[in-house]
Structure formats: C-alpha cells, structure tokens
Amino acid sequence: LAVHFHDTRGTALANVLMALQMGITIVDAAAGGLGGCPYAPGAAGNLATEDLLYMLHGMGISTGVDLAKVVEATRFIAPVLGHVPTSKYYQAAIAI
Numbered sequence: 314l315a316v317h318f319h320d321t322r323g324t325a326l327a328n329v330l331m332a333l334q335m336g337i338t339i340v341d342a343a344a345g346g347l348g349g350c351p352y353a354p355g356a357a358g359n360l361a362t363e364d365l366l367y368m369l370h371g372m373g374i375s376t377g378v379d380l381a382k383v384v385e386a387t388r389f390i391a392p393v394l395g396h397v398p399t400s401k402y403y404q405a406a407i408a409i
Contacts, residue, residue, distance in 0.1 A: 319358065
C-alpha cells in the first residue's frame with residue numbers, strides 16, 4: 314500500500330504523517346512539487362520530495378536519499394520544464 318498526495322491545501326505533509334502512523338511506508342513525491350492534473354489546470358502539484366525528505370530526516374527516519382542532490386535535480390529540471398518549484402525546503406535552500 315502506498316500514498317500519493319497533491320499539496321492543494323498545504324496538508325500533504327500532515328497526510329503523510331498520518332499515513333506513517335497507520336503503517337504505510339511508501340510515499341510518492343516529486344522533485345520541486347512537479348505534477349498536477351491535466352484535467353485541472355493550475356491545480357497544485359504533487360508533494361515536493363524535498364519537503365518530504367526534510368520532514369522524514371527530522372523525525373530520524375533514514376531514507377537513503379541525499380536531500381542536497383534532490384535540490385540540485387530540482388534546480389536543473391524546473392527551468393527546463395518551465396516549473397516554479399513549490400517546495401518550501403527548496404526555496405529556503407536556494408536563498409542561502
């Protein structure tokens with residue numbers, strides 16, 4: 314069983330936290346929050362991988378994923394796709 318959340322109302326991380334508490338260990342996410350719905354133009358994208366990793370690492374959950382490398386991947390792909398990253402972690406990381 315896995316979960317897949319869009320961050321339409323800014324509650325994706327809270328939903329992941331509840332899913333973890335229910336024993337779910339597979340979570341979909343997308344670099345920079347890429348994604349959305351072709352039937353709902355302008356709809357929020359997927360949960361940003363950077364934000365998910367930051368939360369999991371902060372909880373002491375090892376993911377085996379290098380957060381800095383995900384930030385670099387987002388930095389590369391976002392302009393190629395014309396996407397403005399929605400990740401709060403990404404926005405803070407590039408501001409430094």
